[in-house]
Amino acid sequence: MERLQKVIAQAGITSRRKAEGLITSGKVYVNGSKVTELGTKVDPSNDEVVVDGVPINKEEPVYFLLYKPASVISAVSDEFDRKVVTDYIPTEQRIYPIGRLDYDTSGLLLLTNDGDFANLLMHPKYKIKKTYIAKVEGMPLRENVKKLERGITLEDGKTAPAQVKVTKSDKKKNTSIVEITIHEGKNRQVRRMLEAIGHPVLKLKREQYAFLHLRGLNAGEFRELKPHEVKQLRELAVT
Structure with a gap:
């Protein structure tokens, strides 16, 4: 027997946290009966679970x-x-x-x-590193890079310390390439961090996620x- 929200998550419908919301809002039925209790356990092999009117089938994870x-x-x-x-x-x-x-x-x-x-x-408690390559306006000063490395205050709080490196600058075009590694996931975080030190992002790419890369x-x-x-x-x- 397994918790209902886990069975829904493993079926690929949504994350476990969102599955809990579907249960408490009355959108999940087990063997024809509405279930709203989060502690409910089901047998994934024999019980029929219906989410939002659609029966789920346990899929192979991909x-x-x-x-x-x-x-x-x-x-x-x-x-x-x-x-x-x-x-x-x-x-x-x-x-x-x-x-x-x-x-x-x-x-x-x-x-x-x-x-x-x-x-x-x-x-958020699992600190998986993500590395971005940003093309920015201007040429960041070392003192501003240090602000990012220490953590900078944005409207939704202070960022954690980041690894930052200016890898290239073009004086003629007044642009720079900045490599930045963070482990948080605030909305548009890298763009906002670089804007906060006066260097708006022109182009942004996530180059690495933990040990995974795009090569x-x-x-x-x-x-x-x-x-x-x-x-x-x-x-x-x-x-």
């Missing part, structure tokens, strides 16, 4: 790494019919992105149908994660 192009939505659908990240991965499984990259940001994004895995990687992929291409990579990510999250 894990993908996508090189997200810019001008693509980090979602499974879009009300304005814009391109979404799942358009790039042909699969019968109901996958969704782990976290998000802004519409204008390109780079490494993970997708899965494993809600437990997604929840683990997105939980060998072009924008719009994807690959499946290898079993040892999934295992390593799980281990990394809980250490």
